[in-house]
Amino acid sequence: MSGFFGFDTSLPERGAQNQGKPQQQQGFSGFQVPGTNDAFALGGAGEEEDLAVYTWGESTGGGLLEGGDEMNDETFGDDLGGITNNFQFSSQPAPQPSKGYGQSTATGKIASTQSRYKPKAAYDPFAFSEDDFYSSRPSKKSTTTKAPARPKPSTAQSGSVENLWNKPAVSSPAWGTAPSAMTRPTPPSSASLPSQGPPAPGHIKSLEEIEAEMAQMAMPSTSSAAPTQQKVFSLEEIERQMMEQTVEPPRQATPQQPLPPREATPTQVPGLAASGYSSQQALLDSMFPELGKGVPASGLGQGTPSFVSDQTGSHEPPRPSPEELARMEELHQRITAKIESMAKYNNLMGSSDKDFITRIQLSQLATADPYVSDFYAQVFSALKRSRMISEGQGENPTVVQVGAGLGLGVGGPVGNRFGKMGQNTMTKLSTQVKKLVENRAQHQKVANTAALQGALGRVTRGNAAAPRPVLAIPTSNKPENRPTSHLNEQTGIHRAALTKKQIMFALEELYDAILELEQMRRDAPPPTAMEEIELWHNRCQAKVDIIWRRLMVMEPLDISNPHPFISLINPIKGQKLFPRLLRHLPQNQTITLLSLLVATYTQLDVVARAPPPPVADSSLLTKADRLDRAKREAETDNFLQFVIPGVDMIVNRCGLGLVAGMLAISAQRSEVWRVAATRPGIALYTALLSKAQSVIRTPIPDPMNPQQSQPVDPAELDQWTKTFTYFLHVLLPHLPDLFPSSLAQKAAFGPGAYLLGGENPLAEREGLEMEKREAEVWGFVAVLAVNAQEEDQTALVGALREKILHTVQAARHPSTTKERAEMKLRNVNMFLNGLGLDASMIE
């Protein structure tokens, strides 16, 4: 077909002669080419007379019986066996290509992926690509057809649909211009010049070509004998024609002359012939197995018509007997019927097709590590599963787990995800997927990921065998050899603080490490395997060490401001990491971490840049201001939500000595009233003080818990008392200023000062929020009171006297809503009750 476009330009004198005829000849080349060519050569008159072309019986028989057999040895370089083999329907034109590949690719006609893969020896239902799949199909044909004419059966059959898609040079121009190509015999390529190959895909037709094409399109309607046959052309037939035509041009151009010897060698035939056809043939075989056996059809005759015609062109073929002709006719009808019956399945997917698609899809999901590659889906399905179980829906395996550590990336409830497939199917699928995953893993080892490093990142070339990963994050396995893992390359006692980029990078590294560690913990070996557990522990420990180094806790305290570790927990991302980190760190490390945190508490964003006290009217703020406030509030909230619980946990593990030490560090290194004026500061001190109190107040050993029953060391107690007294005295003058309401009052100016605390109903919600924050501070002073000696308690009450009175009065004020009044009283009582007093005692 494609050769057609070379027609006029290359051989004008022949073109004029051939324009009408060869199209009709070629039209039947699907299974009649040998015959037509025979007739053509035999009669000689055929050149002038169209009718001669249609002497089907004679020519078919002659061609098939004589020509095909005679030259088969030469053609295939092997003994072809009996005559009947020529009619083997299911045998393919495949034999040639196996040798032809080298040449055909050399000429650049064919884009085949086949050469990339080694031929597979055995049938592999879990073939990775379609190539593999069909190449490894069991050679059912080889047993049924007895045609030994396959030098390398596996490679010969391994053409793929891909090939079809990859050769627009052959198909696309014709499909595009001749819409009826499916039902119409394809035009001949006879006139194509030997020197000129098929046109390139982007070939632009010349005027003559278009003319010729139009003339040719008009032709089929004139051919009267053809219609019945024309209809039955299936896709394969047409494909085959196309293939033949790409082969034939040199010969068609000089049909009467003896061929150059090299033309007759099978190696000359491009592998094109098999590429598309064989896969379809395999598919057909799978759909209609009886076809291959039942019809001893003219597969070879079809597949290699050109050889037949070429070789017999100069001979006088013997005439077949009438019986033979009748037999041939019958045979032919059967073939026609068969093809017709098959044709109605054109464009439909066979079961093997569906299988193959399923396999492709599954192979995309298959992963060596379902948790890592689709963590959220796994967690989601786990949640869903637990819900289903609690609803009593039974326990079905929902994650398609394949062996140890293999599985589908996405799990889900069986019933929903896989429709009506039963449990049996599911297990079958599992085994299939297992093989698939193994196959894939093997493939990935072999296939090198061709990645071109460029300025714009990496360009990965995807193909069916190695689909492009959606997100190619390079996993470098470089050993960590950073000097104490500091990101800054500076040396010296003082360094610049980490830049934002460095912080974010370090955090991502930490997240990666944490995820790996968590995955590692999930993959715990069974408790029986002692050595494995040992190994596993070591690996986990190594990972924890890496994390610990990356946290940079052990950097000197004054190395930078903020300290690298503080830099890490300043962003919300880092704060969220904190509780996950603590879970893995051993206790001594967590305590070191807490010491550092307490010592550098002032460097925390949430302390150093604590959200300013609220203003009465937010309309006074600019937009940037509002955003900034919102951001700081969010950071503070997150800090209280993620970091403080961890801090509480660590503090709870500390003894009195440690708590005293931490308080001392804090008191030494920071202005405690500044820290205490922030919510995180209040939370930290409250945790420390209440822990100390609970240690001091439990002299009675708990018989159930001997761990807790150590008596308080008098030295520690003494140290604690001293530290606390110092702490309290530093804090005392600033005590009233710790309350958010006081701070707000102080910060307010202008009309805001009057609005604040006024009777604005809209402010009620903010007021309640304010009370909640006040409660935190009241709780803190209550702990102070509990810890304080008696004389200090008096001082405490003295310092807070005004605040207490003010609050109680505000609670009793008629304009205060009941809810808020209750909160206020509760807050005050929190403190007063610790001293054995109550708000009701206040006049």
Add this chain to the structure above:
Amino acid sequence: MDEAANSGISEPLDLVKLSLGERVFIKLRGDRTITGILHAYDAHMNVVLSQVEETIHLVDVTEDGNPLPPRVERRNVEMLFVRGDGVILVRN
């Protein structure tokens, strides 16, 4: 000074990775911008954002074809999937 951080950054998307969990500003085709907290992204720059504020810049045209002064429309979305083909730039 940035060497250690830069050594782990080999392609543009690595920078986007650093913004995971942070509020990002994304400029979109069709005169839209959005800010939101970045939760996920892929090679196509499909992104998932939360707490999104979308800003659309509009120029209305009168019947006789005269443009009115540009106006801005805003809307907030709790959680948003943005298809990557509309993304022009991502800024931290």
